[in-house]
Amino acid sequence: RRAAALSSSTGGLRRRGGLGPDEKRQLRTDHLDQALRLVRACATRGFDEGVSVDVLLNVDAKRTEERVRGRVLLPHGQGKTVRVAVFARGEKADQAREAGADVVGAEDLVEEVLKGRLDFERVLATPDTLPALARAARVLGPKGLMPNPKRGTVVTDIAEAIQRSKAGEVEFRAQLAGLVMVGVGKVSFGTKKLTDNLLAALDAVLSARPDRFRGKPPKRITISSAMGPGVDLDHTLW
Structure with missing residues (x-):
């Protein structure tokens, strides 16, 4: 399934309809490299925007036994100096x-x-x-x-x-709604470094779930820059 998600094909891009004028434009694609290219292309605010991935898990974080938290060492760091x-x-x-x-x-x-x-x-x-x-x-x-x-x-x-x-170790934890947000770098990193960081983050987050949830896809995976629209990945591929 990961091979499909990493495919460089330009197919599979879809616009999610029904958004009002005040809502962010939302895009969807089956391919990780295309998602990152879209995120970088939409980062047009004139500064080096951070890039993050939001993973909506199928857990109930209100239950102690379903809480998700952990750490991940990003291969290329987050692009900022940590004091x-x-x-x-x-x-x-x-x-x-x-x-x-x-x-x-x-x-x-x-x-x-x-x-x-x-x-x-x-x-x-x-x-x-x-x-x-x-x-x-x-x-x-x-x-x-x-x-x-x-x-x-x-x-x-x-x-x-x-x-x-x-070196770029990042902590994460699921909020009450089951949403985990992880910063994976800067737009200037380029697609390759962002891909490495994003895969490390996804592996860590999905592996941190309780055993009975492993092997099941999350509800949603969205990548975005700080000021850009969200790009949804096909979560069933993970």
């Missing part, structure tokens, strides 16, 4: 600095966060700093930055975690 803050002490703090962490600290960093410092996109922590870090939960939590073992952001191998964060 990483690390809560660590002693030798682990030294390792974090050597590995390229942008901000490193423990109690002192907690105080800075409480004062409003949030100049980072990802937060990692060693287990021993969690009691001190709890004070910053009310600030980091609403931003989705609070380290959590389930998210893979409470770590002992701090150097590897920093390298993965810098």
